[in-house]
Amino acid sequence: MQLVVEGGHPLSGEVLISGAKNAALAILPALAMTQGNSLLTNIPDIADVRVMLRILEEIGCAVEHDGERVRLEVPAHLNPEVPYSEGKQLRASSLLLGPLVARLGEARVPLPGGCKIGSRPIDLHLKALEALGAQCVVEHGFVVARAPLGLHGGPIYLDFPSVGATENAIMAAALAQGTTVIHNAAREPEIVDLATALNRFGARVVGAGTDVIRVKGVDGLSGGEHSIIPDRIETGTYLLAGLMGGGPVVVSHVIPTHIEPLLAKLEEAGVRLMVGGDQVRAWLDERPRAVQVKTLPYPGFPTDLQPQITSFLLQAEGTSIVTERIFEDRFGHVDELKRLGARIKTEGRTAVIEGVERLSGAPITATDLRQGASLVLAGLAAEGETVIDGLEHLDRGYEHLEEKLAALGARVHRVEGIQEPVWV
Ligand SMILES: CC(=O)N[C@H]1[C@@H](OP(=O)(O)OP(=O)(O)OC[C@H]2O[C@@H](n3ccc(=O)[nH]c3=O)[C@H](O)[C@@H]2O)O[C@H](CO)[C@@H](O)[C@@H]1O
Numbered sequence: 001m002q003l004v005v006e007g008g009h010p011l012s013g014e015v016l017i018s019g020a021k022n023a024a025l026a027i028l029p030a031l032a033m034t035q036g037n038s039l040l041t042n043i044p045d046i047a048d049v050r051v052m053l054r055i056l057e058e059i060g061c062a063v064e065h066d067g068e069r070v071r072l073e074v075p076a077h078l079n080p081e082v083p084y085s086e087g088k089q090l091r092a093s094s095l096l097l098g099p100l101v102a103r104l105g106e107a108r109v110p111l112p113g114g115c116k117i118g119s120r121p122i123d124l125h126l127k128a129l130e131a132l133g134a135q136c137v138v139e140h141g142f143v144v145a146r147a148p149l150g151l152h153g154g155p156i157y158l159d160f161p162s163v164g165a166t167e168n169a170i171m172a173a174a175l176a177q178g179t180t181v182i183h184n185a186a187r188e189p190e191i192v193d194l195a196t197a198l199n200r201f202g203a204r205v206v207g208a209g210t211d212v213i214r215v216k217g218v219d220g221l222s223g224g225e226h227s228i229i230p231d232r233i234e235t236g237t238y239l240l241a242g243l244m245g246g247g248p249v250v251v252s253h254v255i256p257t258h259i260e261p262l263l264a265k266l267e268e269a270g271v272r273l274m275v276g277g278d279q280v281r282a283w284l285d286e287r288p289r290a291v292q293v294k295t296l297p298y299p300g301f302p303t304d305l306q307p308q309i310t311s312f313l314l315q316a317e318g319t320s321i322v323t324e325r326i327f328e329d330r331f332g333h334v335d336e337l338k339r340l341g342a343r344i345k346t347e348g349r350t351a352v353i354e355g356v357e358r359l360s361g362a363p364i365t366a367t368d369l370r371q372g373a374s375l376v377l378a379g380l381a382a383e384g385e386t387v388i389d390g391l392e393h394l395d396r397g398y399e400h401l402e403e404k405l406a407a408l409g410a411r412v413h414r415v416e417g418i419q420e421p422v423w424v
């Protein structure tokens with residue numbers, strides 16, 4: 001499958017943002033700690049969610065998935081082993097470690113997959129679980145965590161505010177005996193959404209959204225209902241997509257405070273913004289100005305929007321500097337963007353972008369989710385056709401990508417294996 005983007009047609013109009021991939025992928029594993037029936041709404045219909053639902057079925061849950069609603073029935077007995085083929089496809093499969101070891105006293109989870117943007121160890125997850133009394137080893141490709149006598153609360157000090165380690169720590173602590181205090185916790189909105197959902201199911205988590213989170217363990221969790229927060233990364237992606245041609249574009253059903261780090265940067269670049277209720281409107285009256293961007297844990301600029309803002313800055317006036325501080329290998333878009341005429345140099349974790357007035361379409365390859373999104377954005381601005389391979393990466397995290405872009409006036413379509421020219 002390839003995505004053909006016919007560039008040079010400015011986007012305008014409104015796009016409805018889906019539920020957050022990274023919140024859904026934390027709250028679905030949390031349900032493995034509950035017993036009974038639950039309903040999650042505003043679930044994004046994306047490949048990663050479908051894989052997570054298959055995993056939940058394989059460990060014993062009954063799943064009904066209908067568009068943006070998921071009903072889950074969790075029985076008293078669950079299988080502690082996450083199937084290898086599914087588990088290794090996702091980074092978020094690691095988020096079943098905490099719930100399964102807390103509930104069953106044992107978890108067997110394959111070393112996770114996800115975007116290849118650095119080495120992505122899970123040492124901080126394991127250190128957190130060990131602080132609660134679990135013993136963790138890697139055997140035959142699986143992380144095995146054991147706590148036959150149950151977990152007990154205590155202090156957890158994270159060396160880095162890792163999103164996944166914070167989530168695993170909260171979930172494990174929710175069913176541990178006594179109180180856990182997580183220091184240097186990640187503050188991302190998805191952590192707050194996880195805590196909100198857990199509290200609805202009967203957990204006692206306070207402080208989510210700050211760097212100290214307290215969890216008082218309870219004996220069990222019931223099911224419940226929860227609606228997933230809007231996806232701040234999808235929100236940013238569509239704002240930037242609209243701005244590739246000047247806009248105006250409106251993103252709806254969003255939480256504007258969650259994208260403040262992006263909005264601040266866009267204002268600096270000269271973007272005009274109107275924020276109201278659950279909508280943000282953005283447009284440009286003139287060519288954007290170059291800016292400096294540095295990714296940081298929330299509330300810093302999100303690494304998951306770094307590739308997309310890099311594409312936006314390709315056409316800015318002046319020289320922009322983008323520094324990636326979260327992942328050591330997240331410039332996979334740079335070489336592909338150069339094929340479209342971008343002027344970028346990377347040195348270590350920094351990219352220096354000299355704005356150009358014109359990009360031109362070419363065949364290019366998506367190799368991870370947000371890198372792929374940045375190629376689509378550049379393709380929208382490039383003259384002629386850009387043909388993008390590797391759509392499976394985009395499908396992991398963007399719901400109805402072509403339909404949403406087409407509704408904004410983009411000329412994009414999917415084709416089955418385009419015939420390469422044959423040279424004789
Ligand atoms: C499914 C999900 O929610 N994915 C998100 C989550 O990934 P993820 O939870 O994997 O990201 P982390 O916050 O854990 O990773 C941040 C940094 O910490 C390092 N690290 C992390 C854990 C660990 O045990 N040891 C360690 O060294 C990582 O290699 C990375 O350099 O947060 C990232 C940072 O906002 C986002 O880009 C991902 O979209």
Ligand SMILES: C=C(OP(=O)(O)O)C(=O)O
Pocket residue numbers: 021090091092113114115116304369370397
């Ligand atoms: C890095 C990402 O996802 P994952 O952690 O699932 O690989 C992302 O969503 O940009």
